[in-house]
Amino acid sequence: xxxxxxLINRPETLKDKWLNSPVMxxxxxxxxxxxxxxxxxxxxxxxPPAAGETRGTNLRLDTIVRRPFGDDKTFVPVxxxxxxxxxxxHGAVLESTRKAIAEAGVATKDTDAAIEITExxxxxRLSVWLPDKYAFDPGDGEKMGMRLECLNSVDGSTxxxxxxxxxxxxxxxxxxxxxxxxxxxxxxxxxxxxxQVGYVLASGLAQAEKEKQNFxxxxxxxxxxxxxxxxxxxxxxxxxxxKAATRVYRIARSGYDVxxxxxxxxxxxxxxxxxxxxxxxxxxxxxxNLFEISQVLAWLAKERRDVQEQVEWREQIPALLENMKx
Numbered sequence: 001x002x003x004x005x006x007l008i009n010r011p012e013t014l015k016d017k018w019l020n021s022p023v024m025x026x027x028x029x030x031x032x033x034x035x036x037x038x039x040x041x042x043x044x045x046x047x048p049p050a051a052g053e054t055r056g057t058n059l060r061l062d063t064i065v066r067r068p069f070g071d072d073k074t075f076v077p078v079x080x081x082x083x084x085x086x087x088x089x090h091g092a093v094l095e096s097t098r099k100a101i102a103e104a105g106v107a108t109k110d111t112d113a114a115i116e117i118t119e120x121x122x123x124x125r126l127s128v129w130l131p132d133k134y135a136f137d138p139g140d141g142e143k144m145g146m147r148l149e150c151l152n153s154v155d156g157s158t159x160x161x162x163x164x165x166x167x168x169x170x171x172x173x174x175x176x177x178x179x180x181x182x183x184x185x186x187x188x189x190x191x192x193x194x195x196q197v198g199y200v201l202a203s204g205l206a207q208a209e210k211e212k213q214n215f216x217x218x219x220x221x222x223x224x225x226x227x228x229x230x231x232x233x234x235x236x237x238x239x240x241x242x243k244a245a246t247r248v249y250r251i252a253r254s255g256y257d258v259x260x261x262x263x264x265x266x267x268x269x270x271x272x273x274x275x276x277x278x279x280x281x282x283x284x285x286x287x288x289n290l291f292e293i294s295q296v297l298a299w300l301a302k303e304r305r306d307v308q309e310q311v312e313w314r315e316q317i318p319a320l321l322e323n324m325k326x
């Protein structure tokens with residue numbers, strides 16, 4: 001299985017942040033995940049009464065308030081939004097995802113899912129792993145599977161998004177993702193329908209065979225060591241910075257992640273002094289083809305501590321690989 005079968009009744013506290021808010025993760029079956037999602041309401045944006053003061057109400061803004069949830073019996077404000085903002089609840093996202101999954105012929109009670117949610121619940125990422133029948137071996141003996149993701153916020157800080165991607169089973173937490181296939185990106189301007197999530201799911205599944213062949217083609221595309229060095233020191237460094245470029249180069253050349261300890265002056269990502277840290281799951285000792293390089297990039301994207309950055313970096317992988325081929 002991609003994630004453990006038993007429902008986790010207590011949250012995993014992650015090192016990740018989401019726009020500087022702490023993030024927790026809950027995992028279980030898609031049919032069971034509702035209990036971990038808080039509800040919200042909107043109220044007038046005003047100050048509480050105070051003796052001797054006349055208080056007014058902001059006529060352009062509303063307050064989004066998290067209702068009592070679990071052991072926390074308090075109402076907590078999480079943000080302000082404009083009067084024309086359409087609140088799309090996390091529960092609505094979950095329900096739309098359930099319907100889309102069911103309409104695709106996947107049994108929700110057997111489907112593994114997880115949510116990553118901020119401390120007060122204002123932002124949520126819902127991940128749904130498709131059953132093993134959708135997985136395939138790209139040729140290295142390590143299976144890849146498909147995942148549907150939905151990102152949402154109730155305070156307008158993150159647009160609703162639904163997207164499909166690939167991940168590798170070999171990674172210790174099952175979250176290394178390769179290429180985004182399809183995407184819905186919308187403002188909070190009205191009700192969310194299961195058709196919107198269903199479009200992404202159906203489109204991703206329709207493209208699956210093409211994407212599988214793409215991964216196989218990447219495995220057959222040899223990487224020239226000289227070109228790899230030049231690519232890391234220019235394209236990767238420009239896109240992700242010096243540290244990430246250094247890590248990409250060292251992982252591709254050893255299978256191990258690294259930490260920079262040398263002086264930056266007159267050094268490049270390929271020449272700066274580093275110390276070895278952790279073995280990267282599924283990474284060979286020496287990356288020789290484009291597919292293996294894609295997984296190095298996917299590892300670095302997954303390792304970003306901000307959820308928003310994880311998604312943004314992951315989506316840059318195809319373009320970086322195209323630059324690698326040029």
